[in-house]
Amino acid sequence: MQFEVWAPGAGEVTLMCDGVTSAMESDPERPGWWCGRARAQDGSRYGFAVDGGPVLPDPRSRRLPDGPDGLGAVVDHGRYEWRAPWRGRPLPGGVLYELHVGTYTPEGTLDAAAERLDHLAALGVTHVELMPLCPFPGRHGWGYDGVAPWAVHEPYGGPEALKRFVDRAHGLGLGVVLDVVHNHLGPSGNHLPAFGPYFTETHHTPWGAAVNLDAPGSDEVRAYLRESALAWLRDYRLDGLRLDAVHELADTRALPFLEELSAAVDALAADLGRPLFLIAESDRNDPRTVTPRAEGGLGVHAQWNDDFHHALHTALTGEAQGYYADFARAPLAAFAKTLTRGFFHDGTYSSFRGRHHGRPLDRTRLASHRLTCYSQSHDQIGNRARGERLAALVSPGLAACAATLTLTAPFTPMLFMGEEWAAGTPWQYFTDHTDPELAEAVRRGRRREFAAHGWKEEDVPDPQDPATRDRSCLDWSEPRREPHARVLEWYRRLIALRHAEPDLSDPDLADTRVAFDEESRWLAFRRGDLRIAVNLGSEPALIPLGARPARVLAAWEPVEPPGADGLLRVPGESSVVLFQE
CATH class of the missing domain: 2.60.40.10 (Immunoglobulins)
Incomplete structure (x- = not known):
């Protein structure tokens, strides 16, 4: 060999x-x-x-049976016999579901997660978005400290388990997306510097020296990352990749790495004869990220839109700290702007950054599915001091309103695991560093970070305590009992509507029309012949929809269609979807 x-x-x-x-x-x-x-x-x-x-292990090891510090193992991808024929599932019209393998089940393995995929098929989502799977020291962690971007974390089951997971997902009609990290490698178990200039002091990131994308030797480093991305799509039959924090990719070359990667993925899709896509996490609010290459953009197929989350979160909770401040001044106005223009910060002043931020989208040319929206994500939950989910912060009615707004918005919606039944378990920041000094540094750093915001040290969970991970595992008995069962049925109803009503997957962002009342806390918007009305206030709201006949398609609380006066009466903390031609 x-x-x-x-x-x-x-x-x-x-x-x-x-x-x-x-x-x-x-x-x-x-x-x-x-x-x-x-x-x-x-x-x-x-x-x-x-x-x-x-x-040392091969930088391109496909398997690390003994972890990042052990020898690699040869993987013959041709040995696996795929069972489910698969023609792919494109992103437009999709509903994503973000899943962390280590806490989706108590077992924390790919095989255990695969046994729960029937639940997702019944829920109606189209793609499972797996958080990072690359090897890292220890057993449990979020996965963003991976050090071997060609391999699968052995405690999750290794390469064969990922193939079994993908095979089962495809057999149920579910696409699979993988979160990959190109902007840094973890602080422990990273042996790349022993082989070559994989990192450069030319640039620095929050993790130290930057991955070498533009200094001497960067041709091979870019090829290393590009080919590992293609290997996930080819060898494991994945349908897409989520690219972590692309704003931290330090790259001054005329051909940006993201543009090079998107071209390679499109070429592979043509070669394989099935759709493939990239979703970027970016805080730049720069539409060029998702603008097609032929139009001068980077050609990434979609990106996360934190502005949607921030506007929705402030409207629901009233929180106004940090980056929420600009949204909290007039939260419904901020949310209305994201619904109709994609970005809230589109060249406006950001007080959190102390400068103007973002750039406007061209709503007449950019399809709205290229922005991904969500009311919760691993970042927005896990980076809270105690990892509270939205359901721990607001009433069940407001949580249902969040689901309504997310699943009827003009963007590609994404759920975070367990939100579909308002999971009562938190999702906290946990690590399993095997280096005692690193473990203590992470523990102290986490507590110091939140002490600056008034938290007592004892109130911030210890990331290294195994109980922190255990608390973060989903409780699969919850969906069978109230109030969780009612929330789950609401999510199923909304997702079914999204698939059944073409207006909800219309990519024309400019066609969305919004009305709201900041004081009364109601918001309504139009998508084709559908009307979505949400009352975030505690008292009933009268929302003017016009006198044309309307039919209720879904309602969290019982609602009568508007009468001759054209007013829709929506109970407090409730939402409704109507058909009004």
Whole structure:
């Protein structure tokens, strides 16, 4: 079997495979690359030693059975026999469901999560968006400290378990999206610097030296990240990738890495004959991220829209700290702006940043499905001091209003696992660092961060305490009892409406019309022949919809259609969807 590794500064490289050591040779046609051959098969353990150093895992290891510090294992992807034929599932018209494998079930494995996929198929979502799966030291964590972007975390079940998960999801008609991290690698178990200039001091990020996307040697680093992304889509039959915090990709080259990656993904989609897509997390509010390459954009297929969340959250909770401040001044006006223009900060002044922020979307040209909206996400829950979900902050009626607004908005909606039944479990920040000094630094840093906002140290959960992860696991007995069962049925009804009513998947953002009353706390908007009315106040609201006949399609509390006066009476903390031609 042929082995190869990029180590441009090495004088010699040694291959060790199944206990047998052999010298590798430099490749005269590819500067910096070393090649060698050894007898190997699926499961063979191997690694490389650079200039007499320790034997380290291959930067492109497809499997790390013993974790990031152990040898890699050969993976023969051709051995897996796929059962479910799959032609793909495109993003337009989709409903995403963000899922963390380690807390979706108490077992915290891909196989255990796969057993719960029937629930998602019955819910009506179209794509499961898995949080990062790359290996990291320890067993439990959020996954954003992964250090091997070609491999699957072994405690989750490794490569074969991911294939079984995808196979079962596809058999149920569900697409699968994976969250990948290109902006940094974790602080422990990262051996890339021993092989080459994967990082550069030219730029710095919140995690230290930046991933090398534009300094000497960056051609190979970009290829490393690009090819790992394509491998997930090709070898595991994934349907899309979510790209973590692309605003932290330090890249000054004329051809941005994101544009290069989107072109490669589109080419792979054409080659495979099925749709593939990228969803970026970006806080830049720059429409060029999702503008097609032919129109001068980066060509990413969609991006998260935090402005939708912030406006909705402030309207529901009244919170006004930090980045919520600008939205809280007039929350319904802010939310109305996101519904009709995509971004709230589209060149406006951001007091949180102390500068103007964002750029306007061209509503006449950019399809609205390219923005992803949500009332909850792993970030917005887990980065609270105690990881409270929205259901712990507001009444069941207001939580149902949040679902209504998210699932009838003109964007691609996303749910966070458990929100569909107003899960009573928190989702907290937890780690399992095996380095004692790093573990203590994370613990102190977390508590120091929230102490600055008035929290007592003992009130902030210890990330390293196994109980913090355990508290964050979903309780699967909840959906069978009230009040959770009622919330779950509401989500199912709204998602079914989204699939059944073409107006709810209309990509024309400019067609959305909104009316609201900040004082009375009601908001109504039109999408084609549908009217969505939400009353966030505690008292009933009279909402003018006009005298044309209307039919109630879904209502959280019983509602009569508007009478001859054209007024719709909506109970407090309730919402309704109507058909009014």
